[in-house]
Amino acid sequence: xxxxxxxxxxxxxxxxxxxxxxxxxxxxxxxxxxxxxxxxxxxxxxxxxxxxxxxxxxxxxxxxxxxxxxxxxxxxxxxxxxxxxxxxxxxxxxxxxxxxxxxxxxxxxxxxxxxxxxxxxxxxxxxxxxxxxxxxxxxxxxxxxxxxxxxxxxxxxxxxxxxxxxxxxxxxxxxxxxxxxxxxxxxxxxxxxxxxxxxxxxxxxxxxxxxxxxxxxxxxxxxxxxxxxxxxxxxxxxxxxxxxxxxxxxxxxxxxxxxxxxxxxxxxxxxxxxxxxxxxxxxxxxxxxxxxxxxxxxxxxxxxxxxxxxxxxxxxxxxxxxxxxxxxxxxxxxxxxxxx
Amino acid sequence: xxxxxxxxxxxxxxxxxxxxxxxxxxxxxxxxxxxxxxxxxxxxxxxxxxxxxxxxxxxxxxxxxxxxxxxxxxxxxxxxxxxxxxxxxxxxxxxxxxxxxxxxxxxxxxxxxxxxxxxxxxxxxxxxxxxxxxxxxxxxxxxxxxxxxxxxxxxxxxxxxxxxx
Amino acid sequence: xxxxxxxxxxxxxxxxxxxxxxxxxxxxxxxxxxxxxxxxxxxxxxxxxxxxxxxxxxxxxxxxxxxxxxxxxxxxxxxxxxxxxxxxxxxxxxxxxxxxxxxxxxxxxxxxxxxxxxxxxxxxxxxxxxxxxxxxxxxxxxxxxxxxxxxxxxxxxxxxxxxxxxxxxxxxxxxxxxxxxxxxxxxxxxxxxxxxxxxxxxxxxxxxxxxxxxxxxxxxxxxxxxxxxxxxxxxxxxxxxxxxxxxxxxxxxxxxxxxxxx
Numbered sequence: 092x093x094x095x096x097x098x099x100x101x102x103x104x105x106x107x108x109x110x111x112x113x114x115x116x117x118x119x120x121x122x123x124x125x126x127x128x129x130x131x132x133x134x135x136x137x138x139x140x141x142x143x144x145x146x147x148x149x150x151x152x153x154x155x156x157x158x159x160x161x162x163x164x165x166x167x168x169x170x171x172x173x174x175x176x177x178x179x180x181x182x183x184x185x186x187x188x189x190x191x192x193x194x195x196x197x198x199x200x201x202x203x204x205x206x207x208x209x210x211x212x213x214x215x216x217x218x219x220x221x222x223x224x225x226x227x228x229x230x231x232x233x234x235x236x237x238x239x240x241x242x243x244x245x246x247x248x249x250x251x252x253x254x255x256x257x258x259x260x261x262x263x264x265x266x267x268x269x270x271x272x273x274x275x276x277x278x279x280x281x282x283x284x285x286x287x288x289x290x291x292x293x294x295x296x297x298x299x300x301x302x303x304x305x306x307x308x309x310x311x312x313x314x315x316x317x318x319x320x321x322x323x324x325x326x327x328x329x330x331x332x333x334x335x336x337x338x339x340x341x342x343x344x345x346x347x348x349x350x351x352x353x354x355x356x357x358x359x360x361x362x363x364x365x366x367x368x369x370x371x372x373x374x375x376x377x378x379x380x381x382x383x384x385x386x387x388x389x390x391x392x393x394x395x396x397x398x399x400x401x402x403x404x405x406x407x408x409x410x411x412x413x414x415x416x417x418x419x420x421x422x423x424x425x426x427x428x429x430x431x
Numbered sequence: 432x433x434x435x436x437x438x439x440x441x442x443x444x445x446x447x448x449x450x451x452x453x454x455x456x457x458x459x460x461x462x463x464x465x466x467x468x469x470x471x472x473x474x475x476x477x478x479x480x481x482x483x484x485x486x487x488x489x490x491x492x493x494x495x496x497x498x499x500x501x502x503x504x505x506x507x508x509x510x511x512x513x514x515x516x517x518x519x520x521x522x523x524x525x526x527x528x529x530x531x532x533x534x535x536x537x538x539x540x541x542x543x544x545x546x547x548x549x550x551x552x553x554x555x556x557x558x559x560x561x562x563x564x565x566x567x568x569x570x571x572x573x574x575x576x577x578x579x580x581x582x583x584x585x586x587x588x589x590x591x592x593x594x595x596x
Numbered sequence: 597x598x599x600x601x602x603x604x605x606x607x608x609x610x611x612x613x614x615x616x617x618x619x620x621x622x623x624x625x626x627x628x629x630x631x632x633x634x635x636x637x638x639x640x641x642x643x644x645x646x647x648x649x650x651x652x653x654x655x656x657x658x659x660x661x662x663x664x665x666x667x668x669x670x671x672x673x674x675x676x677x678x679x680x681x682x683x684x685x686x687x688x689x690x691x692x693x694x695x696x697x698x699x700x701x702x703x704x705x706x707x708x709x710x711x712x713x714x715x716x717x718x719x720x721x722x723x724x725x726x727x728x729x730x731x732x733x734x735x736x737x738x739x740x741x742x743x744x745x746x747x748x749x750x751x752x753x754x755x756x757x758x759x760x761x762x763x764x765x766x767x768x769x770x771x772x773x774x775x776x777x778x779x780x781x782x783x784x785x786x787x788x789x790x791x792x793x794x795x796x797x798x799x800x801x802x803x804x805x806x807x808x809x810x811x812x813x814x815x816x817x818x819x820x821x822x823x824x825x826x827x828x829x830x831x832x833x834x835x836x837x838x839x840x841x842x843x844x845x846x847x848x849x850x851x852x853x854x855x856x857x858x
Contacts, residue, residue: 325760411813413627528742
């Protein structure tokens with residue numbers, strides 16, 4: 092892995108040049124007390140003060156609503172306009188944290204499970220992730236409990252770490268190299284620093300091993316009911332999550348034209364599993380909460396060899412009734428009387 | 432071809448008064464603007480507020496909602512209920528910046544053929560001045576990854592519209 | 597606070613309730629908590645950092661169905677409880693309500709009538725900030741208001757936290773889920789998001805306690821509680837504060853005043 096250094100000013104220049112090239116740059120922009128990824132027009136809009144953006148960066152590759160194809164009916168004939176990947180712009184996501192960058196792997200495994208998903212893959216192909224290590228964290232962060240870290244390079248194309256008045260640049264992938272080599276003169280040689288010194292100290296909340304041993308064997312546990320009692324059944328946790336990928340297919344139909352849309356959905360909604368007959372296999376909230384945790388910590392590791400959680404803590408921050416996921420996981424990891 | 436803007440107006444009317452009134456306009460051979468498409472309901476109390484939003488979403492530039500005068504409802508109180516709903520609905524739309532000048536409410540009885548013609552003509556003239564109601568329709572475009580672009584595009588289109596009249 | 601704990605303890609010891617709905621200490625702010633025993637009662641807290649409206653749990657069948665329930669209720673929760681009674685969603689003999697006053701003292705209500713009397717006399721907590729925002733918005737031009745709301749609502753991702761957090765949103769099938777035919781667009785568009793909010797607010801008209809939980813629940817911070825706040829004010833201005841006759845939109849007066857119908 093190549094290590095370089097870039098000063099604060101050069102970083103701005105670099106991003107401006109990438110913007111001038113016609114790349115769409117998504118970066119954290121603050122509005123009120125919330126910060127979120129926005130398509131920026133100038134580097135001045137970028138905010139670096141936040142601990143975590145409200146939403147993850149997943150919408151870059153998995154938009155809230157996406158047109159999969161459209162069709163036109165003409166006197167018995169149907170003409171199909173397939174997914175058009177040519178309109179997807181070259182994109183740079185700047186300033187996402189390592190937990191967000193790591194989130195693209197579970198997403199990618201989901202969208203390539205069986206049939207590779209064209210829209211997702213085409214978007215990823217055109218996206219470069221310039222992540223930023225965390226120098227601060229809050230009580231919701233728990234990346235270190237799920238094998239992540241505030242300076243983790245996994246998933247990023249380039250990882251910046253703030254050191255004094257500039258940034259340590261770690262060029263992780265070829266995609267990252269491309270962005271750097273084009274503007275080589277903006278970068279200097281990396282100074283001899285211990286990166287760890289500049290990272291936030293994210294305390295470990297639970298032992299992953301202990302959790303993993305228990306969670307796969309407690310489908311029938313009473314814990315789900317206790318934990319989910321206050322859950323209101325909204326979709327906030329799923330929608331802010333960097334790895335939640337459930338979607339719903341909808342038809343936007345008008346007259347003889349229409350298109351098929353893919354929209355975000357959440358396993359926390361009571362209607363998520365309702366059958367046409369009216370039967371609902373997940374009738375109560377405790378079953379949905381169980382599904383959420385088991386999917387992330389049992390089914391995904393087993394079937395997709397990747398955990399569905401990167402410890403970003405967004406769900407805990409977004410929840411109107413403080414369903415703190417780290418707290419719940421930690422209590423599960425300490426359970427006794429579970430068959431291991 | 433004539434490029435002049437022809438407003439599309441949808442009228443939601445009750446069966447017993449305004450629909451009969453509009454019928455009378457026709458049988459009395461009173462001429463009035465042909466821009467209006469009438470949708471007949473059993474009662475103004477049945478006119479769900481969503482129908483008005485659907486009309487705007489699907490291309491209406493203006494809307495007329497009309498029924499029996501107070502105390503004349505075929506079902507005794509349907510129009511009183513409707514009136515309450517409209518009072519609240521109208522102020523909510525206004526608060527959200529949806530153009531309430533494009534919705535005309537009226538009471539037209541079965542005997543008021545001339546009043547119906549008058550209401551339609553006035554509304555059509557009014558909407559002609561206001562122009563097509565693009566903002567609401569455009570907001571129907573679903574938003575891909577980012578919302579800002581759409582807002583910017585809206586602003587651009589608006590500028591162009593102003594430029595080209 | 598100790599008063600609350602001992603009071604709830606007493607309720608459990610006298611075997612008057614099966615479950616008590618209150619708050620416990622949470623990550624940043626207190627969060628909803630359900631006590632099932634006198635011992636649990638020690639965990640209860642109530643202070644001005646308590647958010648949301650606990651009345652939302654009173655219609656949750658899987659939680660309280662058939663149980664004798666106690667609840668610590670803020671002014672707004674009391675309003676919601678009173679409204680839920682009006683809508684036949686609660687049983688008087690299964691509910692014990694402890695009103696929590698802003699100064700921390702507890703009001704014990706003996707039945708619904710006492711709650712109603714209290715509400716008719718008590719002053720609603722001030723909503724100065726919301727009132728200011730409301731004024732600011734109403735002074736804007738229509739185009740500016742459109743800009744404001746289309747901007748805000750374009751951010752909505754339809755998690756329906758606003759609906760989930762609302763005590764009045766207890767329908768088993770919501771209007772948003774009516775899909776034969778599709779009534780409100782389920783996908784994300786500014787227009788569909790607006791239609792959802794318009795529906796929500798219209799369905800709340802005259803029923804809303806104005807607690808602002810919808811806005812507080814919104815994970816992306818869209819000020820949707822301003823819509824319900826505005827609606828509450830409009831209802832009061834047009835049809836009066838009390839709705840003794842029944843819900844505002846299911847009743848009427850022949851002399852209701854308007855100035856826009858020709």
